[in-house]
Amino acid sequence: MSSIKTALKSEAAGPKLQIRENAPVAGMENEARTLLSEDAFVSMLYLERRRAERAQKRFVLVLVDVKRALDDGNKSRTLGKIGIALTNSTRETDILGWYLEDNLIGVIGTELGETAPKIIHERLLEKLRAAFQHSVGKEKSSKISVSFHFFPEEYGKSDSNSVANVALYPDISRKEDSKKLAFGIKRAMDLFGSAAALLFFSPALAAIALAIKLSSKGPVLFRQERLGQYGQTFTFLKFRSMYTNCDAKIHQDYVNQFIAGQVGESDGDGTKQVFKIQQDPRVTAVGRFLRKTSLDELPQFINVLLGEMSLVGPRPPIAYEFRAYDLWHRRRVLEIKPGITGLWQVEGRSRTRFDDMVRLDLKYARGWSLWLDVKILIQTPSAVFSGDGAH
Secondary structure, three states, X not given: OHHHHXXXXXXXXXXXXXXXXXXXXXXXXXXXXXXXXXXXXXXXHHHHXXXXXXXXXXXXXXXXXOHHHHOOOOHHXXXXXXXXXXXXXXOOOOEEEEEEOOOEEEEEXXXXXXXXXXXXXXXXXXXXXXXXXXXXXXXXXXXXXXXXXEEOOOOOOOOOOOOOOHHHOHHHHHHHHHOHHHHHHHHHHHHHHHHHHHXXXXXXXXXXXXXXXXXXXXXXXXXXXXXXXXXXXXXXXXXXXXXXXXXXXXXXXXXXXXXXXXXXXXXXXXXXXXXXXXXXXXXXXXXXXXXXXXXXXXXXXXXXXXXXXXXXXXXXXXXXXXXXXXXXXXXXXXOOOOEEEOHHHHHOOXXXXXXXXXXXXXXXXXXXXXXXXXXXXXXXXXXXXHXXXXX
């Protein structure tokens, strides 16, 4: 796992390496295939994820850690033998390349059909082990470790089982590394902005807390587990706008239907449907005002201060929302840290189809820049004061 973490931090990609042997190893008839360079392999992995999203087909990423096996003073010959072993134990259509130069060789196995991941893991691992032992000997093959990473990832029903397998997304980490300075400035903006907002709004925070306490029983703050980048859970803070001990199933059912496109764009009287339930009976009188003005969101500046959120980014979903996502929807929690406001908040303000909301989030992640954040922050107050789409 440490090798994988190192790989995700790597920026440099070595030259394209061709594994060739003058004579094949005894019993091995095929010549080793060309290994793609690190850059090329990461690009192919990115494209394969996109194909899988469109075609709803699975693939497996096999990572072969060869670092220890190559530390024997005879690197070229050992690498050639490992290449032949991989060639003979994988299909011609599988993609071979450097995931991390001179450390991890990646194999992308596509078209898995309906075969269970456990069976693929067992059969391919057995095949690779036999090929490595035959090619480089038992002692050296014991220094080669293999890990399997299936896409799409299978998430369980537990709220804590939504963390993405970062090994499948080296391109995202590379992007973050290439913009370290810009992301550092973004974090500085988050720290300064959230601290300033908490100080500026402190009288309002105290007044809202008092109004909530006097109007209904229960805590002032509403705490909820949400998913941050890569599906990491954190405690999301809002001012409580509902009565205590409310059934979350009302919201869960509505959101599941909305994500699946089963909620119409307008109801019988022509009112547009939104991501939040309108006329929610669980909301208090004070809560309706807080939601309409978005004042219930103010405690999230604490989440920003703690580094769990950013001022600008996609809204963090609840775990049951994430489980209802289509495969391509999941990218909105992968590619950038969630935020208080974002592109769809200022352009759609929750009056749009869910697919369009996700497309705006992905558009933001792809085109992110400090200037884009500034523009969204400037547009946010007018979107909030208009109250359009807030419920």
